[in-house]
């Protein structure tokens with residue numbers, strides 16, 4: 082626990098007014114683990130990021146508080162009502178990389194000596210009342226990639242800033258005069274609009290305003306889209322990092338008219354402020370309890386992102402918020418329910434906190450966008466672990482891991498089924514929705530989405546025979562999907578896999594036929610055969626899996642029994658193992674060597 086940093090933050094908190102968002106900032110809780118908006122380094126010895134966007138901060142930043150956070154790399158205090166001049170003691174934060182102070186009430190001059198922050202990469206001081214000139218010392222920042230000073234009252238000439246790393250620049254809507262220096266001519270004209278510039282860059286407002294007003298009906302959403310679009314388009318052009326920008330471009334700008342939208346205007350900026358706050362008020366990101374993240378839609382839009390994959394319900398992006406916090410954002414498509422029903426479902430799911438259920442951290446609903454925010458699981462899903470490329474990227478899943486995945490998932494489903502008087506189902510158990518919790522147990526994600534989305538778009542392979550339509554799903558349908566997952570863990574095969582030519586093999590049918598032929602050992606993943614003394618456990622798991630996938634829902638075990646059975650696999654065999662160890666050491670199952678008690682299989 083970084084006690085000095087904690088005290089500095091408490092001193093900050095006690096000397097500035099703030100909203101209830103920071104209620105969990107207290108002495109008794111862990112600053113690194115539970116304080117909202119605070120991120121520590123991996124050793125938990127220092128606070129490295131402070132993200133207090135929209136937390137109702139108002140008044141001056143108390144001196145000698147934040148400046149004591151010596152390892153701070155990110156300061157985000159955007160969208161508050163902070164007054165006073167730029168905190169002079171921030172000059173002590175010489176590890177600063179990201180500085181976001183936009184949408185506040187700062188006034189007075191900018192710091193004259195920016196060179197104290199030699200690692201600064203992103204500076205956003207826009208939408209304040211800073212005055213005075215733009216300091217020339219900015220040109221000493223050799224890592225600077227984004228400089229946004231728009232919507233202030235800065236005056237004087239624009240300094241000749243030769244910063245090769247700079248990708249985004251916005252000085253619009255100030256009182257700047259003179260000409261745009263040659264070093265900055267590469268930036269779009271809109272970056273300088275709304276000033277008193279004398280050269281050809283002093284553009285006619287009508288040119289700038291036109292594109293914005295050409296789609297009056299889309300006013301609201303554009304308010305959110307444009308600032309990020311500007312950054313992304315410039316970044317993409319210069320860097321060509323199309324994968325990273327895909328999230329913002331594909332995700333958020335799909336519906337908006339694009340031509341000419343990069344250009345900003347004085348009038349446009351003014352209306353953007355208004356539109357932005359309106360739409361934020363109506364459609365804000367809703368965070369759930371226990372979430373230490375603090376960001377808003379604009380942060381999400383700005384985040385560098387990559388597509389993790391497309392699923393039945395939409396596309397999932399890995400988004401790096403202000404390059405410190407990484408989250409997974411699911412952008413839903415084909416949502417068939419209205420706002421109220423959507424919110425109710427999210428509230429239900431967002432309240433679930435369990436070791437074996439991936440927490441939904443936040444959601445966002447607007448007419449155009451429905452987003453869900455989860456923790457990002459670095460290791461990827463169980464599906465990618467099982468079926469990723471055998472060499473290299475594939476994480477080896479040994480038998481213990483597979484057992485722990487099965488136990489975790491069973492417990493997770495049981496917990497889900499215990500919610501809402503038994504009314505909540507998962508509806509889409511599959512290996513790509515299973516992740517590993519910190520102790521290596523399975524953790525279930527994507528709860529309850531099936532009821533929000535067009536039922537025709539459900540995944541086959543894991544789907545129970547009766548669940549042809551989401552509305553016909555019952556608790557036993559989740560048990561069936563869990564059974565398929567067990568078979569997948571045992572066999573290392575996809576639920577539907579191609580067997581030479583075009584023939585598609587249904588895993589459940591295949592396992593049943595192999596077992597019927599008494600070639601049971603054939604079903605197991607060859608990767609598992611190198612672990613000694615696990616055949617009994619594998620057979621037990623196979624029995625449980627096969628019991629879960631019987632055709633008639635009533636004949637499947639209840640999830641509570643399934644939990645007990647999978648937990649028993651290890652317990653029972655741990656007791657037996659010592660006596661059998663000497664006998665079977667190193668042995669692997671051979672064809673015909675395993676007996677499966679006869680069950681009434683459906684296939």
Ligand SMILES: Nc1ncnc2c1ncn2[C@@H]1O[C@H](COP(=O)(O)OP(=O)(O)OP(=O)(O)O)[C@@H](O)[C@H]1O
Pocket residue numbers: 389390391392393394395396397409411455456457458459461462509513514526527540
């Ligand atoms: N929180 C997360 N962390 C890391 N990867 C994730 C996370 N959530 C989803 N993914 C990965 O993103 C990809 C797309 O996920 P998504 O849930 O949209 O599709 P799916 O699981 O393949 O199918 P479905 O939509 O039916 O659930 C998958 O590979 C999934 O494992």
